[in-house]
Amino acid sequence: MKRTIRTAALTVCALIAAVGLPAGVAQADTTTPRTDLRVLVVSDGGPATAAVEAELAGEGTPYTEVDLNSASRPTIDAAFLSDTLDGRPRAKFQAVVLPNDNPFATGSAEMAALAAYEQTYAIPQVDAYTYARPEVGLQYYVYGGYAGSLDGVTAGVTDAGRAGPFGYLDGSVPFENNDASVSESYGYLAVPVVGADFTTYVDAPVPGSSGRASLVGEYKHDGRRELVVGFVYNQYQEQFRLLARGIVDWMTDGIHLGASHSYLAVHVDDVFAADDRWNSTYNCTPGDVDCTDPGATESTIRMTSADVDYAKSWEESHDFTLDLAYNGVGSEDYKEEHGGSDPLTTSLVADKNDFRWINHTYSHEFLGCEQNTTVVPWVCATNADGSTKWVSQAEISGEISTNVAWGQAQGLPIDTDELITGEHSGFFVTPQQPVDNPNLGPALTANGIQWAGSDNSRDPQQRQVGSALTVPRYPLNVYYNAGTEADEVDEYNYIYGSRAQGGSGICDDNPATTTCLASPLSTTTGYDDYIVPLESRQALGHVLSNDPRPHYVHQSNLTEDRLLYPVLNSVLAQYRALYADNAPVVNLRQKDIGAELQRRNAWKSALSAGTVTAYRIGDDVTVQAPPGTQVTATVPNGTTLGGTAYGSAYAGERSGWTASTGSALVLTLPSAAVAASGTAASAATVDTTSTAPRTTVPAGVTE
Structure with a gap:
């Protein structure tokens, strides 16, 4: 043994002498590989790889796509995957995503190159959607498994999944079943092959039996690791959204550029003011510019002190803070009409620190072009030379600064660099006003506005306007002119109803974007049975998509039937039932x-x-x-x-x-x-000849 050590020492000395280094000076380590933080996505154009790409892009994790359908795509070979940089071996990708376990032709040199690369550098591979079969460590589904629709199935994260990449989930993974007449998801449930090194992370009950089988799991073989996903999905489906973070964490060993959180913020506009009420007889809102029938008498909706108490109590019980966008003139007008007293203002000011406050301009004036309301729909008024008449910079500035002064006089804890204009006005609104009011940017700059709320439905990308960056907001389909469920449902029926049903016919004219209601909703049950589930599902989808954009409603939705709360209750209850305590909803201000x-x-x-x-x-x-x-x-x-x-x-x-x-x-x-995270595996013989998802299968089994 001593002789062996001595020989090794002499060999090292000889090497030092050979390269001309002084004895005792250690060489820099160039043997540990460098792995670039980038993901390789090999896409077949299907929804599963597109969904993974969407998640990577949303998190800010860089990836390179190789499109198998492109004639000009690069060849995946050893040189494409790795090289040597500064004398050190380099893996160019930290993970590989394939549409299935082997999307290439039989005997593919590209699959062989990928397999060797994964072995050499301990690179994980995600099979975005693959058929259950022994090549991925699973039995064919006919042996104790299942193939077919997964609509409405509740899958579950296993103990291994919670201890591993899906530890942020509480356990349940429900599959959507939004339309009983449409098949929304398909997959395979299968049991691992006896002796295979397969760890199930997500399983589901096998129909017709008391057993459960794998839906997502890790298969280790031949010095490689594969995440086997046995169901197809798209980027918008809840089941994928729940698992997306964990898929990225698994493939990157939890070490990657970018990040993901679950966000929810809710802005309540028009606080202190009153909102006009929908008129079910004339199917319009008296007080709005498009409601011109003289018989449509105006009625308004305004919060009360009891609504403030309820909002405060709700926040405390749900650990959530509402953002109140206020218009000071609403308080002053009410005082003028009621002997100088306004109980709502008294209550809100007393509880001002229980909410966040945003300047919504003093009187909610339209700050774009001057509106010509003598025609329906309205148009921009013009000057004699045909140019557009714009609300002036002075008027815009007055609306901003007066509301700031009013809020500060009440002691409201406002940030003066935040603003939401009434109706998002001043920004473009098509078709009448296709450009921003040119006076808006200078007014924002003059008032030090840095963050200005915009309507995500028409202006979804953040952009610079004067000194401000926009903050796109999602509108909830809980209407500003509805305080009761009956009002909300009646208007909903009109908007989404066909002409044959007495509706607006918007869905008749725009079938590609709007679906007609099968029949009018009940004004007594339609809100809770139809609108709340739909709106909460859409809002929850934003929360699960790493999307920080806020949602907005109006003060009218906090009073009378308090329409907002059932939607928020549903969103928060669903989220907290699905996610572990270590992944709370992040509730940011504007x-x-x-x-x-x-x-x-x-x-x-x-x-x-x-x-x-x-x-x-x-x-x-x-x-x-x-x-x-x-x-x-x-x-x-x-x-x-x-x-x-x-x-x-x-x-x-x-x-x-x-x-x-x-x-x-x-x-x-x-x-x-x-x-x-593991280390590079030694070379091993790898089967790269089988194609996927098709291979030899038992009689009667089809993909």
Whole structure:
């Protein structure tokens, strides 16, 4: 033994002498591979790989797509996948996503190259949707499994899934069943092959039996790891949205650029003011510019002190804060008409610290073009030369500054750099006003506005207007002119009803975008039975999509039948039943939402420009970006940056934004994470000849 050690020592000395290094000087380690933080997605154009790409893009995780349908696509070979950089072996991708376990032809050299790459650098592979068969560690479904529709099935995260990539979920994974007449999901439930190294992460009950079988699991074989997903999906379906974060975490070992959270914010507009009520006889809203029948008498809806007490109590019991967008003139007008007293203002001011407040302009005036309401629909008024008459900069500034002064006089805790204009006016509104009021930007700048609410349904991308960046807001289909369920349902029936049913006929004229109601909803049960489930599902979809944009309703929805609460109760109850406590809803105010969108847009631009370099060597993750770039990453708990904990905790991991100085940011991973991620496997014989999803199957079994 001593002779062996001596021989080794002599060999090292000889090597040192050969390269001309002084004795005792250690060589730099160039044997540990470098793995670039980028995902390779091989797409067949199907919905499953598109969904994974959407998740990567949404999180801000860079990926390279190879489109199998493109004649000009690159060939996937060893040179495409890896090389040597600065004397160190480099894996160009930290994960591989395939449409199934082997989308290439029999005997494919590309699949062989991928398999060898995954072995050499311990690179995980996601099979976005594949057929249950022994090649992926599963029995054919006829042996104790199932193939068919999964609509309405409630799958479950196993103990291994909760301890692994899906630890942010509480356990249930419900599959959508939004329309009983349409098949919305299809998949395979299968049991692992005896002796296979297969770990089930998500399973579901097998119809007609008391057993459960795998729906998502990890298959280890031949020095490789595959995440086998046995159901097809698209990026919008709830079952995928629930699992998407975990799929990315699995493929990246929880170490990747980008981040994902669940956001929900709700803006309540027109607080202190009154909203006009829908008239079911004339199918319009008296007081609006398009309701001109003289018989349509005006009626208004306004909150009361009891509604303030209810809102405060609701917030406390649901651990959620509402954002109140206020118009000061509503209070002053009410006082003028009621002997100087306004109980609503008294209550809201007394409880002002229980809410967040946003300037909604003083009198909710339309701040775009001057409206000519002598015609329906209205048009922009014009000057003698035919040019558009615009609301002036002085008028816009007055609406902003007067409301700030009024709010400050009441002691409201407002941020003066936030604004929501009435009806999002001043910004373009088609078809009447296809451009922003040119006086809007200067008025925003003059008043120091940095964050201005816009309507996501017509202006979804954040953009600069004067000094402000827009914050697109999702409208909830709970109408501003409805205080009761009967009002809401009657208007809903009119808007979405066919002409044959006495509706507006919008759905008749626009069948590609609007579906007619099969029959009018009941005014007594239609809200709870139809509208609430639909609106809460849509809102929950935004929450599950890593989308921070706020939703907005109106003060009329907090009074009378209090229409907002059933929707929010449903969203929050569903979310909290699906997610673990380590992944709470993030409830941001407008300026913080705007800043989040701003950072994301800048990050995506930096990634697109190729100015970000990120890689991992051993227990170090290095990110290089231009000075001022906000860098974001998701890493395991215990990761440090400069000796202190990186980012903040969320969903069992840590993530955050860090401003780059131009120097390399080095994140140090905890030793447990390094060990868990595995090391490069030794070469092994790998079967790369089988195609997927078709192969030899038992008689009677079809895909």
